[in-house]
Amino acid sequence: MRQSLKDVLKMLEEARNTKDILKLNCVNEKLTQIKGLLRISEQADVSLQESLAKSDSTVALQELTKVGIASEKVEDLTAQARQCLGQLAYRSDENMVVEVDEPHLTSNDVTDPPPPPLVVIRPPAASPTQ
C-alpha cells in the first residue's frame, strides 16, 4: 500500500509538471482516499498486533479483514489514478499518451460552475457605401 502511495504521488508530480489541472485534480482525489485508507490500515495493524499479544483471535481477525479490504481499495484507486487523463488528452496508441491543454480550461469544481454567459448580440451594419 505504501508503494501504491508512492506511485500515485509520482503521478501527481507528473500532472503538476505537465500543467494539466484536470489530471492533477483527478489524481489528487485518488491520493486523498489512498492516504485515508493507509491511515486506517496502520491503525488496524497496531490493533492487530495488540490483539495477537492478548491472544484475542476475534479482534485480530476483524483487524486483518480491515487491512485486507483497505489493500484491495488502494489497489483499485491506484488503477483509477492511472486512468486520469486531461480534458483534451488522447491515446494515440497503446504505449504513448499525448496530452494537449484545452484553450479555455474551465473549472472542474462542480460546486463552483462558471455562470452562464450573458447574451451577446451582433447587429449587422448598414452598408457603408450607401
Next chain:
Amino acid sequence: MRAVWQIMGAAGIFAIALSPVPAAAQLEEANGIKVGDGRLHPYLGLELRYDTAALYSDTNQLRAELIAHISPGLRFDLQGPAVTINLDGKVDYVRYTGWITPGSGSLSRLQAEASLAARYIKEGPFGVELTDQFSRLDRTTNVSLGAGILSLFNDVRLAVPIHPGGGAIEVTPSLAYTFERLSPISLQTVPGCTDPTCDPNLISGQNYQEVRPALEARWKFFPKTAFVLDTRMHFRTYASSANPSASLLKGMVGVAGLISARVAVVAKAGWGQDFTGSRGKTVLGQLELSYLLSDTNKLKIGYLHTLEPVSVFGSYADHRAYGETRLLLSGRLQLHASVAADFLSFTNSSRNDTDFSVMVEPEYQVTKWMIVTVGYRLDLRSSNQSTVSLNFARHEPYLRVVFIY
C-alpha cells in the same frame, strides 16, 4: 480576391514555419517555448466564414458575404506550486472578401481579444486572483443596440478567496471595473430606425463604465456539494445622461454540486433590483442540470432568469433556456454544441426581444499542432419593434484551422 489568398497563403507559410514539422517524431515532447517555469505557445488561426447577415444593402436587404479571419496569437501558461498564470492574446484581421457583395471590403477591420488569469493560492487561508478580459469586437452584451458597432471592452477583476480551516467554507470578496466604448461601423442610419438604440450618431453616448463589488460564499456540506451565496452590485454610468445609470443589486442563494455520482445541479434563487435609473426589480433564479458522462464528456441543460443593466432603458430581464454538450469522441474529435433561447424584456418599455442561437462545432485534432474545426452557427433575433436590425436571421457555416506550437 487575390489579395486575400495571398495573405492567407503567406499566413499559412508562416504557420508551417512555426510548426514543428516533422511532427510525428516530436509528438511525445511538450509543445511551446519554455519561458521561466511556464510555456509560451504561438498560434495562428485561419478561418473562412460565410455570413448571411454581413450587412444591409442600400435597398434595406440583408446581404451575405464570405469573411476571412487571420488571427495570430500567443498563449502563456504557468502553473507553479503557488502561482498560476494563463495569458492569451490574439489580433484578428477580418477581411470582407467582396466575393458575394461587391463593395463590402470597406467593412474590413482589425479586431483583438486578450485574457489574463493570475492566481496566487498557497496552502493558507488566503489567495489572490486577478483576471482581465479585453476585446475589440463587433459584438456586445449591450443587448438594446440595433446598429452595427465595434466594441472596445475591458473588464478587470480582483478577488481574494478566503478559506479558513479545511477549506469547506470559502468566502470570496471581489471588485471589478468594466468599461465599454462603442463606435458605429457605418454612419448610415439603419432602415426603420426610430430610437437611440439604432441611431449611429447616438451610439457613443452609450459608452459606459461600471464598478462591481461582489461577495461570493460556498460551504461544502458534502465533498462535492455546497450551499452557495452570490451577491453583487452593478454601479454603471453612461457617457450621455440620456441613458439611465444603474445601481443594480443582485443576490442569490442555493446549492451547487453533485446530487448523484453523475448528476450535478445548480439551483439558486434570489432578488434583483435597480435602486436608481430604471428602478427595475424582479425575482432571480437559475436551475441547471449536468449529466457527467465522464471526466471529458458532459451534457448540460438549464434555465436562468436574471436582471442586467443596459443602455437607453436602464435594465432588462432575461428568461433564458439553454443546453450545451462537450463530447470527446474517439480521442481526437471534440464535439461542442449549444442552444439558447433568450426572452428579453426591457424595463419601463413595451419592447420585447427574442434571441435564439444554435451552434455545432466539431473540432478535430489532426496533430498536436493542428486543429481543424468545421462549424455552423444560427442566430435568430426578433423584436416587437419594427427596426430591421432587430429582426433578422444569421446563418454562419465556417471552416477554421489553428496551428499551435
